[in-house]
Amino acid sequence: MSVNALYTDLSGYYDLMCVDIDYQAQSNAIRRLHQLFGNDGTAHLDLACGTGPHVRHFIDSGYTSGGLDINQPMLDIAASRCPEAQFTLQDMSTFDVSEPVDLITCFLYSIHYSDGVEKLDACISSAHRALKSGGIFCFNAVDKDKIDNGLSVKHSAKQADDIFTFRSGWHYSGHGERQALRLSIEKTSAGATQVWNDEHSMVAVSFVELTALLTPYFEVHVFEHNYETITPWDTVSGNAIFVCVKR
Known part of the structure; x- marks a missing residue:
C-alpha cells in the first residue's frame, strides 16, 4: 500500500486513530510559546494539518487559522470542521502563502514527512519565507540516534x-x-x-543535524516534549519541541 493510500482510504477513521491525542493541550502549549517568543500577530498556518483539529483550537482561541495537507479527503473533513478557515492542497516542502503569517505549526512529528534532508531543508526555507518578521515556526521531532x-x-x-x-x-x-x-x-x-x-x-535527522539546518534561518529554542510545562530540553531525551524565531 502506498504512503498516501492508507490515509486516503481511511481518512474517515483518522480522528478515531488519534482519539487519545490531547489536541487542545498541544494547541494551548504552542500558543503560550508563541506569546513568549513570537510577535503579537494571530495569523496561523498548520502544516500537514490532517482533519484540522489543531486549526479548530487556534480559531477558538482568537487566531485566524488555516492549514495545508497533501491529502484532499483529509482537507475535506478539515473544511467541514473549520468552515471559516482556508485549507490548501500543498506539499509542505514547497508551499506558498498568499499573505505572510505570524505562526506556523507542524504537529504530531509531521515534520518528518519531508522526503529526505533536502526536502526538509526546503520545508524550513518555505516556512521562513512564509513568516512575518518576528514570526515563529513550532514543531515536534524525534532524534534518529x-x-x-x-x-x-x-x-x-x-x-x-x-x-x-x-x-x-x-x-x-x-x-x-x-x-x-x-x-x-x-x-x-x-x-x-x-x-x-x-x-x-x-x-531521519539527529537534533544536532536538525539544529544546523534551522540555524541559518531561525533562532532556535528546544524544549522537553511536554505540553503541560515549558521546560528546556535536557539534551538527553529523543523527543523535543522546537521553537524557531525568524531571523
Missing part, C-alpha cells in the same frame, strides 16, 4: 459496532537519512477482522 526500534504504542477505539486497534512505532536502521513509521490498523466487525499495514518512509 535515540529511536528504540522495539518500542511501539497501541490503543483501541470503538465506532458503532466496529472495534479498531491501532499500533505505531519508529524504526531506524542506524545509518542514512531515512527512518520509517510503521503502522498497523485492525478493524473487527461481526467477528471478522481486516488489517491494514503500512510503512511510511520519513526523514
Whole structure:
C-alpha cells in the first residue's frame, strides 16, 4: 500500500486513530510559546494539518487559522470542521502563502514527512519565507540516534459496532537519512477482522543535524516534549519541541 493510500482510504477513521491525542493541550502549549517568543500577530498556518483539529483550537482561541495537507479527503473533513478557515492542497516542502503569517505549526512529528534532508531543508526555507518578521515556526521531532526500534504504542477505539486497534512505532536502521513509521490498523466487525499495514518512509535527522539546518534561518529554542510545562530540553531525551524565531 502506498504512503498516501492508507490515509486516503481511511481518512474517515483518522480522528478515531488519534482519539487519545490531547489536541487542545498541544494547541494551548504552542500558543503560550508563541506569546513568549513570537510577535503579537494571530495569523496561523498548520502544516500537514490532517482533519484540522489543531486549526479548530487556534480559531477558538482568537487566531485566524488555516492549514495545508497533501491529502484532499483529509482537507475535506478539515473544511467541514473549520468552515471559516482556508485549507490548501500543498506539499509542505514547497508551499506558498498568499499573505505572510505570524505562526506556523507542524504537529504530531509531521515534520518528518519531508522526503529526505533536502526536502526538509526546503520545508524550513518555505516556512521562513512564509513568516512575518518576528514570526515563529513550532514543531515536534524525534532524534534518529535515540529511536528504540522495539518500542511501539497501541490503543483501541470503538465506532458503532466496529472495534479498531491501532499500533505505531519508529524504526531506524542506524545509518542514512531515512527512518520509517510503521503502522498497523485492525478493524473487527461481526467477528471478522481486516488489517491494514503500512510503512511510511520519513526523514531521519539527529537534533544536532536538525539544529544546523534551522540555524541559518531561525533562532532556535528546544524544549522537553511536554505540553503541560515549558521546560528546556535536557539534551538527553529523543523527543523535543522546537521553537524557531525568524531571523
